[in-house]
Amino acid sequence: MLWEQAHVGAAIAWFAALTTQLPGSTVTVVTTAREERERQHLIDALTRCPRRQITARRFPHLTPTELRQLTEADTAGPDGYLAGAEVRSVLSARPLTYEVVADLLRRPELAGAPVRHVHYRGEGRKAAQVNYAVAQMPTAREHDYIAVYDVDSRPDLALLRRTLGYIAARHRADGQPPAVVQQSARFETSGTADQAWQRHLCSGAARLQTLWTLRREIPSFRRYAAAIQRPTGVTVLDAARRGLAQTVGHGLLVRIDVHQRVGGLPEYTILDDLPFGYQLTTARLPVHAAPVMLVAPAPERVGDLIATHRRWFRSYLDYPACARAARHAGRGTPVEQAIALGVAGYRAATWLLATPATAACAVAVVRSATTPPTRTFAAAALWLGGVAPVRVLAAQQAHRPGLAAQARDAAEVFAAYLVQSIGPVAAIVDAATSAGLPLSPKTHRRGPDRKEQK
Incomplete structure (x- = not known):
């Protein structure tokens, strides 16, 4: 957990309740000293910034209260800059996440609960924090699993029991429990944005991400596991x-011995999930898709949506580093590493070209000079990309939406395609112009905690 003061209480309460229904399970809450260093970096950045430029868009780490206090402070000098002492006073009033966690775990309702708190003091990101927490586990059996979840994940009891049942079934069929199990996610928005256009676009992006999960992610895991087994x-x-296993860093269950065999989650990349899949691929370790789906909250505002895509695409830019790590560890042959890199490059290219391809098809459909074969091809591409999958999703719902609602959903997906490539382009610019990210791309302007599950 990083910059999660407002959400950690609900997460701990949720997971602690699950342990009472799942004997033998434990919860580890991981916080990081990186937050202290980021707060100091934020203080330095704010004191170098004119007060009129202190905005929520530029400093998403600030809470609304902190933002108001800083912009209304009357201690600014004649040049409009805030004094360092004033900035420190405002930001230090909010306790750090590890302080909030420590206070929560002292409450009577959590007394005796199998919840422990590990505070990571290194420089690493999520992967390093998870690896450190695993290394600190007091007891673990070879076939125990680490289940990695984000602070806003809400796996319910039925979902976890179905996952455990799937693991037991694979154990009986294969003679050993699966190495890695992925719980895929269906994405939803709460519609909290003030502007209707942002609500519709983000709703389309959430649906588009869900379509990717159903059409690409889950079938890819199944083909990958089948290719390894046969x-x-x-x-x-x-x-x-085999192609390339593309794991996701929440809802990811990894057997303890497998985690140790591949050296844990990759710490040499910006993100950990996709690079971890590369290491599993070169080690020829299967990833099984659990027959369940989490409900994951999607970005509610276009700025957050683009920032999320910007962060996710960094994984594709880190694949060369993954290949070097695999060669150094002796995992996979040069041919296998090259094919895995080729698949990663193909996926990156399709994401990067999603917006221009969609725009080109739309122009071809409406342009009077377009030849009939070209117009037919472009219309078919738009139909297959947005309309057909929306109709398939609608057919699976208990209360099937009408044609007007399906048309709206298809229009939202089309709009989402038109912004799909902005984040990847920004990620490429970041990689070309900066050496690193001193501040994590976090925001306190997220919606309420999501607790419903399907």
């Missing part, structure tokens, strides 16, 4: 059949 013996063919 190899042909031809290296090139088997590597091509």
